Amino acid sequence: MKFENILVTEDQGVANRSLRITLEELELPRPHHAYYCDHALTMITTALRDGRPYDLLVTDLYFQVDGTTKQLPDGVGLIKSARQLQPDLKVLVFSSESRQAVIRRLYDEFNIDGFIVKGRGDAQDLKNAIEQIAKNKRYYPRDYRSTATQNNLHTFTAYDKTIIGLLAEGYAQKDIPAWLDSHDVSPSGLSSVEKRLSLIRNAMNFTKNEQLVAFCKEMGII
Amino acid sequence: MKFENILVTEDQGVANRSLRITLEELELPRPHHAYYCDHALTMITTALRDGRPYDLLVTDLYFQVDGTTKQLPDGVGLIKSARQLQPDLKVLVFSSESRQAVIRRLYDEFNIDGFIVKGRGDAQDLKNAIEQIAKNKRYYPRDYRSTATQNNLHTFTAYDKTIIGLLAEGYAQKDIPAWLDSHDVSPSGLSSVEKRLSLIRNAMNFTKNEQLVAFCKEMGII
DNA sequence: TCGCCATTTACGGGAACCCGTAAGATAACG
DNA sequence: CGTTATCTTACGGGTTCCCGTAAATGGCGA
Known part of the structure; x- marks a missing residue:
């Protein structure tokens, strides 16, 4: 054509x-x-x-x-x-x-x-x-x-981006469940949030959430 | 000319x-x-x-x-x-x-x-x-x-950038004094680091370091 | 309906962080 | 030299975070 x-x-x-x-x-x-x-x-x-x-x-x-x-x-x-x-x-x-x-x-x-x-x-x-x-x-x-192919140690889900985004906006981890609840995002339990973040940090060999947020900003993920 | x-x-x-x-x-x-x-x-x-x-x-x-x-x-x-x-x-x-x-x-x-x-x-x-x-x-x-004129709630010093940079790299706050010491950056006390971060967060109306890191990434400060 | 599996949530102890206060160090000045 | 003001550090308690374990929930097939 x-x-x-x-x-x-x-x-x-x-x-x-x-x-x-x-x-x-x-x-x-x-x-x-x-x-x-x-x-x-x-x-x-x-x-x-x-x-x-x-x-x-x-x-x-x-x-x-x-x-x-x-x-x-x-x-x-x-x-x-x-x-x-x-x-x-x-x-x-x-x-x-x-x-x-x-x-x-x-x-x-x-x-x-x-x-x-x-x-x-x-x-x-x-x-x-x-x-x-x-x-x-x-x-x-x-x-x-x-x-x-490289560097795909972790692929970020929408859920991941939501949580990390909230952290980047200044939400305390303990306040995230309430937000998720009121926005009908599931799972919303604090444990689930903690576990998810822990999983990601592990997969990426990161130690702190600050590092994770910096990475996502850098990569344009959030 | x-x-x-x-x-x-x-x-x-x-x-x-x-x-x-x-x-x-x-x-x-x-x-x-x-x-x-x-x-x-x-x-x-x-x-x-x-x-x-x-x-x-x-x-x-x-x-x-x-x-x-x-x-x-x-x-x-x-x-x-x-x-x-x-x-x-x-x-x-x-x-x-x-x-x-x-x-x-x-x-x-x-x-x-x-x-x-x-x-x-x-x-x-x-x-x-x-x-x-x-x-x-x-x-x-x-x-x-x-x-x-606007938005100059805080101007970041080299010291600020160093600390925030370390956080973004995954350093724990408690480990930063040792790093500063070995790089001849002063002040290096944990209290000083805490105070400085606290001051910045306050000036910017931020609640968490994650937010601060995200901001600095966004703005190209670090 | 029951039992099984995966997912989600609750709980608790230890570590890190936050923040106010006070003690120590340093520099400037009379 | 002493005093004061400022900067730096030390300490303590309250909070949040981290993480392992265990309990609760919710399909799904038998």
Whole structure:
């Protein structure tokens, strides 16, 4: 297939200019541009209604915040909503995010078709990715597969993230059961929380919750 | 003054292309390019020795890691070294980093001349910044001054960062005095460590060290 | 219904942490 | 030299956390 209607969601002027050139080099039509996620979603909706849906979405993950409040805070929200509206839309993420946990989630949870880390050779990567996606193939960042296997001493469940998130917000461990209860999260017993944290620390060879929180922040898990 | 010799250190192909265009629009000469910090520093050294020193360094902060080990891990290291070699070199940082703590440090500690956050309108910002710097003025990001005043409930000292860093690495509080002692950091008493942490938590309205660690990670303080 | 298994919760002792108070060290100043 | 002010450390009790064990709960098949 050849892409006819392309939507680029990217607010870095500097990246936009270059993106446009790359698409030209691939002899693709000029893309439409959105500078924040809400706008992008509107454009996708309108295009669908008018019977000229986009066939490729190229989007960044993070956007500059201005005063105005937005429905969609980031690219993840955009991808989620876009996929609900139009499941067949191809999604290519283009971001300087390089944390494996974040990238992996996009593939696993949202079935994105490609991810490109902004960096050396990103323009060339972009071309390759678009070509692959046009053939209905997924495109993975260069070093994605290699790091994919390592370091998976523990895979964090939603439950894990909830607990660790609460710790990071300043909740005392002993107060977590009450929170879990009132949010219908189970198990909620203090013992269960303790055991879970203990298990994770063990699996990761961590000694303290502070270390665990730091790790999760670093990896973009929370 | 008008810049004659410009060095751009940036590995995002996508940004480089756009940077070049912007400099053209300002009718400045073509810049030299480096794709990682070590290379940039070599170029600065050579240029100095050959009597045609650079007068402007435009640099990103973060670079993609490849296999090879580098002397300078990031743009901060480059700026530090460059300023030692050539104190009069103008430095303009161009990065998607938006954490105030990181930006502030660059101005305060390294006396950078400008910082531009990659984002909406960055190309225009770039022009403004270069014009300002050419007039020997500093250039600040748009929302820098506004957020500068707020949220300074506590300014983290090197001592603070050391302690919090140790916690984030999994050190037990009770083991920190020994570490401080063996690294000639003072005060090293357990009481002092406790008091300091308590003070910080208080100033920030935090309840737990986990929260403090999360905050510092988020802000790029550690 | 009963019994079995896995999961969750309750409990208790020991360690670590929090915090207020007071004693000790250090430096500045008259 | 003595005094004072500040910084650092020591101590103690109350709380929270850690962790092993045991009891309770909740399917699920016989």
